[in-house]
Amino acid sequence: MSNILIIDDEKAIRKTLSEILSYEGYKIEEAGDGEEGLKKFKEKAYDVVLCDIKMPKLDGIEFLDKAREANPDVPVIMISGHGTIETAVEAVKKGAYDYISKPPDLNRLLITIRNAMDKNNLVTETKVLKRKVSKVEEMIGESAPIIKIKETIDKVAPTDARILVTGENGVGKELVARWVHEKSNRATGPLVEVNCAAIPSELIESELFGHEKGSFTSAVKQRIGKFEQATGGTLFLDEIGDMSLSAQAKVLRALQEGKITRVGGDKDISVDVRVIAATNKDLLKEVDDKNFRLDLYHRLSVIIIHVPSLNDRREDIPLLVDKFLADICADYGIPKKGIDKDALDALKQHNWTGNIRELRNVVERLIILSGKTIIPDDVHAYVVPKR
Numbered sequence: 198m199s200n201i202l203i204i205d206d207e208k209a210i211r212k213t214l215s216e217i218l219s220y221e222g223y224k225i226e227e228a229g230d231g232e233e234g235l236k237k238f239k240e241k242a243y244d245v246v247l248c249d250i251k252m253p254k255l256d257g258i259e260f261l262d263k264a265r266e267a268n269p270d271v272p273v274i275m276i277s278g279h280g281t282i283e284t285a286v287e288a289v290k291k292g293a294y295d296y297i298s299k300p301p302d303l304n305r306l307l308i309t310i311r312n313a314m315d316k317n318n319l320v321t322e323t324k325v326l327k328r329k330v331s332k333v334e335e336m337i338g339e340s341a342p343i344i345k346i347k348e349t350i351d352k353v354a355p356t357d358a359r360i361l362v363t364g365e366n367g368v369g370k371e372l373v374a375r376w377v378h379e380k381s382n383r384a385t386g387p388l389v390e391v392n393c394a395a396i397p398s399e400l401i402e403s404e405l406f407g408h409e410k411g412s413f414t415s416a417v418k419q420r421i422g423k424f425e426q427a428t429g430g431t432l433f434l435d436e437i438g439d440m441s442l443s444a445q446a447k448v449l450r451a452l453q454e455g456k457i458t459r460v461g462g463d464k465d466i467s468v469d470v471r472v473i474a475a476t477n478k479d480l481l482k483e484v485d486d487k488n489f490r491l492d493l494y495h496r497l498s499v500i501i502i503h504v505p506s507l508n509d510r511r512e513d514i515p516l517l518v519d520k521f522l523a524d525i526c527a528d529y530g531i532p533k534k535g536i537d538k539d540a541l542d543a544l545k546q547h548n549w550t551g552n553i554r555e556l557r558n559v560v561e562r563l564i565i566l567s568g569k570t571i572i573p574d575d576v577h578a579y580v581v582p583k584r
Contacts, residue, residue, distance in 0.1 A: 199314060200224045200242065204234035204260065205249040205276070210299070214247060221307060231255025239267050240569050242531040245294075245313050250277035250284060258291065265292045268532045272313035276301060317530065336372060337520050338513035342505040346373065353500050354380035359452070361437075361497045362475040364504035367554035370475040371435060373502055378431040383471055386430025389423050394436035401444045403460050406451075412461020424457045427470045437497070438478035438489060448472075449493045472497065507549040507556060514545050517553065521560040534564055536571040543576040 201223045205211045208229070215225045226241075228234035232254045238246065246264065250257035261273055275288040278299035285296035294313045297306060336347060353360060354377045362370040371390070378388045396404050403413075407422030423432060434440070440448070451457045452472060456465045474497045483489035507514070518536060526533045549555055559580050567575040 199244040200226065201310070202226050202228065202234065202237060202243045202246045204228045204231060204246065204252070204257075206230055206252045207249070210249070214301075217303065217306075218310075223310075231257065231260040235260055235263055235267075238264050238271075239532065242529070243271055244317060245310055246271060246273045247310075248273055248275055250275055250288070258288065261288065261291050261293055270317060270530055272317055274309055274313060334372060334375075335520070336369075336376060337516050338510060339516065340505075340510040340513045342510055343513060346502060346504065349500070349502055350376050350380060353377065355382060357382075357471050358499045359471070359497055360473045360500045360502060361480075361494075362473065362502050362504060364475075364477065365506050365552055366477050367552035368504040368506055369553050370477075370504055371433070373504060374431070374433040374435075374473045374475065377473055378433075378471075381431065381471065383430050387427055388431045388433065389427035390433045390435060391423050392435045394439040398441040398444075401441055402447060405444060406447060406457045406459055408460035409462045412459075416461065419459075422457065422459065424451055424468045424470060425466060428468050430470065432470045432472050434472060434474045436476060437474040438476040438480055438483055442488075442490065445490045445493050449490065449496060452493075452496045507552045511545050514556070515541055517556055518544060518560055521557050522564065525557075525561050525564050529564070531564075534567065534569060534571060536563075537573060539573045540571050540576045543573050544580070547576075547580055 199222075201218055203211050203214050203218075203225060204227075205214075206229055211227045211229070215227060219225050226237060226243075228237055231248075231252050234246075234248065235255060248257045248260055252260075255263075257275055257277070261275070264271065264273055269292065272294035273292070275285075275293045275296045276299055277284065277296075288296050294316070295309050297309065336343065338344075350373065360374075360377060362373050364370050374390075375388065378384060391404060393401060403416075403420065403422070405422050405424055407420045407425060408416050410416055410419045434448075447457070451468060455469065456467055458465060480489050480494050480498075484491045484494060518541060522536065523533050544556075544559070547559075551558070562579050563571050563575055566579050
């Protein structure tokens with residue numbers, strides 16, 4: 198249900214608009230002057246605001262200025278019984294969505310509200326999409342391990358050296374791979390990602406190297422594998438420790454000779470890719486256990502970048518929380534929430550077994566369940582879900 202805030206010093210006008218819009222299925226809140234309206238606007242997310250111009254304490258134009266500072270994405274529709282063309286033009290110039298004279302025409306009012314909400318939804322969706330299609334997320338952190346990783350990336354990215362990224366689940370190994378690609382000479386080429394743990398062992402070879410039509414029962418047409426798709430760019434092999442030994446042998450040949458053969462084919466195909474691998478396992482232990490080839494390990498680990506757990510870089514938590522607060526609130530189309538210093542300290546003391554991924558989920562949960570400012574009680578109540 199969409200929320201509408203009506204700000205007008207005339208009680209009869211508020212009551213009439215409230216009854217009409219409630220009947221149309223909107224959830225309505227009222228304010229009797231600009232100051233009360235601004236207070237409510239800052240405390241809660243609204244889809245549309247209807248605001249009178251002539252009001253005591255804080256008039257409509259002043260409210261509009263302050264509301265635009267607090268959250269410029271919420272459409273404000275100005276209404277007035279003392280309107281002139283000059284007033285309407287001034288309101289629109291200052292960012293009002295539209296201007297309606299009193300008494301408002303009911304059909305025009307409802308259409309204007311509907312259009313304003315459609316625009317608001319489009320603005321929110323556009324911001325989310327822009328963030329999703331941006332080339333690479335920022336690497337947040339000023340701790341010594343993160344600074345070292347950034348320096349290493351700057352040194353190795355311009356080369357074609359193969360890189361092995363290690364670290365626990367959720368620490369951001371994929372982000373390291375993306376930054377290496379972004380800063381490399383292959384940045385204009387494709388970055389192709391393969392999660393080796395998510396693909397059944399009997400299909401991993403087809404996924405990586407492709408297959409010819411008829412090479413197995415379900416091979417109804419030729420398929421181009423990830424190595425060929427990544428030619429001229431970077432191939433990111435995530436969770437490489439879960440790859441089958443037979444696939445490892447073919448990956449080793451591709452790295453040694455720069456050639457692959459599709460499943461069911463006999464033709465060598467040249468590929469030009471830079472390989473970045475990542476794992477949450479101790480590959481040398483996997484070698485001892487006969488689960489991973491030692492020669493492949495040495496091929497992949499020309500450069501090793503270890504990404505620390507969040508527990509090992511707690512000083513970065515305030516920066517990460519601030520980033521997540523800004524991004525998630527923007528996704529939801531609400532003003533950025535604040536966080537109390539003691540609440541931030543409580544987050545820093547938490548045992549982050551899920552690392553960055555867990556922290557982001559926790560921040561999203563706090564945004565949804567907390568008030569305008571996240572306080573220590575919120576952290577204690579919501580960070581560890583009750584079983």
